Amino acid sequence: MPHYRMFIDGEHVDTDESFDMVNPSTGEVWATVAKGTTEHVDAAVEAAQRAFESSGWRDTPMADRADLIDRAAARLADRLDELSALAAQENGVPVRLAAGLLIGMPIMHAQHFAEMARSFEWEAPVGEAGLVRKEPFGVVAGIVPWNVPLVVGTWKVIPAIATGNSVILKVDEKTPITELALAEALTAEGLPPGVLNIVTGDAEEVGNHISAHPGIRKVSYTGSTPTGRTVMRHAAENVKALTLELGGKGANIVLEDADLDRAVDGSLWAFLVNAGQACESGTRLLLPESIHDEFVDRMIARMKTLTIGDSSDPATDLGPVVNARQRDRISHYLEIAEKEGATVAYGGTLSGPQYETGYWIHPTVLTDVTNDMKVAAEEIFGPVVSVLKYSTVEEAISIANDTEYGLSAGVWSTDNDRALDIARRLDAGTVWINDWHVLSGQLPFGGFKQSGFGREMGPNALDEYTQEKAISFDDGAPREEKLWQAVLSTPPSAAS
Known part of the structure; x- marks a missing residue:
């Protein structure tokens, strides 16, 4: 060994x-x-x-x-x-x-x-x-x-x-x-x-x-x-x-004009990387009421195509969580979610001999979530997304910023100017537009609020x-013109 x-x-x-x-x-x-x-x-x-x-x-x-x-x-x-x-x-x-x-x-x-x-x-x-x-x-x-x-x-x-x-x-x-x-x-x-x-x-x-x-x-x-x-x-x-x-609870805002095919895949990428065990994951998905049901249906259909299995298999899309403690912690949050009134739109138990050992959590979509629920407020650190409805962009921004965290956020739209305007108003150290988990060495990474301070990467890394x-040099002024005279008012000749 x-x-x-x-x-x-x-x-x-x-x-x-x-x-x-x-x-x-x-x-x-x-x-x-x-x-x-x-x-x-x-x-x-x-x-x-x-x-x-x-x-x-x-x-x-x-x-x-x-x-x-x-x-x-x-x-x-x-x-x-x-x-x-x-x-x-x-x-x-x-x-x-x-x-x-x-x-x-x-x-x-x-x-x-x-x-x-x-x-x-x-x-x-x-x-x-x-x-x-x-x-x-x-x-x-x-x-x-x-x-x-x-x-x-x-x-x-x-x-x-x-x-x-x-x-x-x-x-x-x-x-x-x-x-x-x-x-x-x-x-x-x-x-x-x-x-x-x-x-x-x-x-x-x-x-x-x-x-x-x-x-x-x-x-x-x-x-x-x-x-x-x-x-x-x-x-x-x-x-x-x-x-x-530090921690995060990234708000992922999809606008009505978003390219839905792209936004669905990108939103899955946002919360499923490393089985959701990433601090800057997009774990709060904010959807307009007008496209909520269609988007959730598309997302679930796409999730059903994922291969969940042994991390050593090149065909695996989604692996286990890191240990039993993490698995049990995530499971506890899912129990709390249902007690608080959230709906498990997709999730459950992984069945099959390949899941009898190891630490597995079924990727989960929670709907009917409100921002005051624990699953919307606290970092779960697992393959779980909380879906929240909004009616106006102003409401979406308010929901996104209503958190103690401020590490990451995202906006999906075909109108870059509109997306940029929203990005400027989000309380997050990193905001992605039509993407997620892009960690360029050229851009700083770090958080607002209780997501921490200081930056890694970027131009000041x-x-x-x-x-x-x-280091300050003498400006060369004559001695009698120096500010010293505010203390040493007696001329040197008289002092001697």
Whole structure:
């Protein structure tokens, strides 16, 4: 059985205790991973600080750093099929999707960050008497979820090391493999020991220790809003910088003039990717009363064509959820939905021998939903969409914004100007028009309200891992004309 170790100070580190890694399609333990503790975090911080101070990485020319990142990305690309298969085993993402989303996308983003690094401006003059200089924080940490681990890990690691920081990456014990592969690829291409360290461990013990550690100057966390609040509290102890990308309840607004064939497929894509286990999923579907029934019927007919099965099968469209806890949590929300008056327009139990093991949730469409129901207000994190009716566009915008979240939203229309006008009025960090889950490295990603703050990707992705220093030059004015005279009013000759 494969066993995966942590990666600290350029070496693989094992422990006496380990986590079981369970294949969501079968429920079987197929690998183990070392179980880290606070002592491993401390060792990683020491290694990272030592690397920041003496490895020479922070002084390496940006072009050389960018070249190293590109070479590491090429190494991952050479392992695309292997890593896609492993990713499918880790968290149940269908292998066909894993190749594009879980492995292919982060490779492209790493290459994009490398290109950004080549033109990064460390110092810029301001007026005639000053300049603004950017400098790395030093030791920074990333805390990564299990749903798209290498995607989010790349967003944190590559900008951080590109700008000269050292990194501790806390990975989820269910999905450590692809982040370890990233560390191994970077190290093989010459990244000094200690610049990137990978640790595992229980969230409450290890995650909280990272958030509160005085040697870590910034934490970038991706995960649930409740845990994000905990990270903030711990980070406040040392007033450390934060980026928080938290939960979502994306409103997907279909207008009457939308191309229905396109909008139906796109709306399924919006909430079914990774069995709905994506923070920016479109899980609230807002439909005009005039097309509600037709749209729901079309969507259900399309869902019946999906192949639901083992994530390792290339023919699979939709796989299992990650574990029994997640399956039971989603099932509980479906029970609540019916008690609150929602209708299960499509759903039920998956039957057949292939579903007797593993963690399966039937993709579900809930109608007769109102925005005050739990299934419309809370993040379910599963293949479930809540359909809400609206009568006017103003009502749709009001419903969309009536949430504590603000991560994503979408608008479907054949009138781009009209869609853009609505997009500008939605309280969300990302709004897609006639699409969903488009995560371009050129655009920033992050949330409004309780979906967090700070941005990953976009034109300022590297800036997120630097701090600004203002340097001011003497303006050359005679001494007697300086503002000093407000305090030193006695002429020097008289003072002597």
